Amino acid sequence: MKDRIYKIVIKVGSSSIADENGINVGKMNKIVEQVTELKFKRKKDIIIVSSGAIAAGKSELGYRYKPYSVSEKQACAAVGQGVLISKYRDLFAVKNIKVAQILLTADDFSNRQRYLNAYNTMNALLENDVVPIVNENDTVTTDEIKLGDNDVLSAQVASLLEADLLIILSDIPGLLKNLGNPKSLINIVEEVTPELENLANGKSGKLGTGGMSSKLKAAKISNASGIPLTILPSYEEGIITKAVDNIENTKFNIGTTFLPKDKKMSKRKRWIQFSLKPKGELIVDNGAREALLKGKSLLAVGIVSLTGNFSIGDLVIVSNKKGENIGRGLVNYSSKELKEIIGKKTNEILTFKDNVGPEEVIHRDNLVIMEATEGFEPSNNGFADRRL
Ligand SMILES: Nc1ncnc2c1ncn2[C@@H]1O[C@H](COP(=O)(O)OP(=O)(O)O)[C@@H](O)[C@H]1O
Numbered sequence: 001m002k003d004r005i006y007k008i009v010i011k012v013g014s015s016s017i018a019d020e021n022g023i024n025v026g027k028m029n030k031i032v033e034q035v036t037e038l039k040f041k042r043k044k045d046i047i048i049v050s051s052g053a054i055a056a057g058k059s060e061l062g063y064r065y066k067p068y069s070v071s072e073k074q075a076c077a078a079v080g081q082g083v084l085i086s087k088y089r090d091l092f093a094v095k096n097i098k099v100a101q102i103l104l105t106a107d108d109f110s111n112r113q114r115y116l117n118a119y120n121t122m123n124a125l126l127e128n129d130v131v132p133i134v135n136e137n138d139t140v141t142t143d144e145i146k147l148g149d150n151d152v153l154s155a156q157v158a159s160l161l162e163a164d165l166l167i168i169l170s171d172i173p174g175l176l177k178n179l180g181n182p183k184s185l186i187n188i189v190e191e192v193t194p195e196l197e198n199l200a201n202g203k204s205g206k207l208g209t210g211g212m213s214s215k216l217k218a219a220k221i222s223n224a225s226g227i228p229l230t231i232l233p234s235y236e237e238g239i240i241t242k243a244v245d246n247i248e249n250t251k252f253n254i255g256t257t258f259l260p261k262d263k264k265m266s267k268r269k270r271w272i273q274f275s276l277k278p279k280g281e282l283i284v285d286n287g288a289r290e291a292l293l294k295g296k297s298l299l300a301v302g303i304v305s306l307t308g309n310f311s312i313g314d315l316v317i318v319s320n321k322k323g324e325n326i327g328r329g330l331v332n333y334s335s336k337e338l339k340e341i342i343g344k345k346t347n348e349i350l351t352f353k354d355n356v357g358p359e360e361v362i363h364r365d366n367l368v369i370m371e372a373t374e375g376f377e378p379s380n381n382g383f384a385d386r387r388l
Pocket residue numbers: 012013014015016051169170171172174175176177178179199200201202203204205206207208209210211212213
């Protein structure tokens with residue numbers, strides 16, 4: 001972990017800035033005050049990932065219940081996002097801070113060019129002393145391109161920008177062993193284990209979306225990216241500034257801090273692992289599995305079968321016959337081409353398509369092996385819904 005913290009991503013959950021009546025300016029102002037202090041007194045770069053569009057739109061449109069259908073949610077988000085950003089703008093303007101609205105979809109992370117564009121734009125905003133305020137572009141997202149939750153989005157943004165700290169503000173003291181007992185708070189987590197995942201009961205609060213389980217998914221991403229993640233109770237006065245001071249002094253006594261791995265994954269491998277949606281699955285034999293674990297590329301000879309419909313450059317999952325997930329990577333062949341060469345030796349493939357086929361089906365630089373990092377989801381033999 002870095003000694004000094006320069007760049008902080010702060011994720012604000014719906015419950016931290018809104019209530020039944022929409023945006024709660026008092027709650028939002030508490031956050032604005034602390035961000036101002038971090039920026040001016042402690043000289044930090046701050047990026048906010050803020051939820052609250054649906055909660056704001058819901059009250060504007062007079063919904064008495066949590067919107068249910070996708071189109072209801074999208075309508076609320078379309079109305080509410082404007083309200084949300086204008087409230088932030090007004091409160092930050094009083095502090096002489098400019099804000100920018102950034103709306104992202106999963107596509108912006110999976111398309112390498114757009115991913116790098118988002119990186120450049122956000123850096124340019126930081127250089128201009130602007131606070132970017134990011135949210136998912138709910139109005140246009142369908143299941144296909146949905147990131148799903150702002151906890152995961154905040155970890156993606158922190159990873160993209162190589163932040164030094166990710167803070168998730170919520171309506172709980174942190175990760176609790178027993179949800180009803182604030183004294184059961186866990187202060188430090190070194191690794192997100194299945195036992196820990198069992199503590200997340202799957203429910204979210206009245207306004208929230210992802211609950212604790214999506215915060216644990218975010219922890220896996222930030223963990224692999226070498227970034228500490230701290231969950232804090234937004235309702236406590238001055239909690240963000242206090243926590244940042246403490247973390248800089250390696251004190252982890254406020255909220256729950258997930259410590260990062262010493263050895264972080266490379267940016268490209270993080271992009272492969274966390275930003276792309278698998279389009280297929282390759283089943284490999286034991287010899288191939290051994291080779292992959294030793295850091296070699298995947299060759300056609302070790303592939304037993306495949307599923308899915310993918311093109312060159314798409315992400316596929318690599319599993320063994322038992323359905324165990326070995327890793328994931330970018331393929332050099334389409335599924336149609338690959339069907340013709342699986343099980344074949346390299347010299348047989350080189351005659352394929354007039355010698356144009358590359359030797360590797362997945363080059364090791366484009367391959368992330370499960371054993372090399374932790375916190376991967378186990379294979380469930382259905383690649384389509386297996387994504388972080
Ligand atoms: N083990 C746990 N410890 C703390 N909170 C938990 C746990 N399991 C589930 N939760 C739920 O997670 C909720 C916070 O997530 P969420 O509702 O998505 O809020 P936010 O809008 O802040 O993201 C809490 O209100 C709580 O009900």
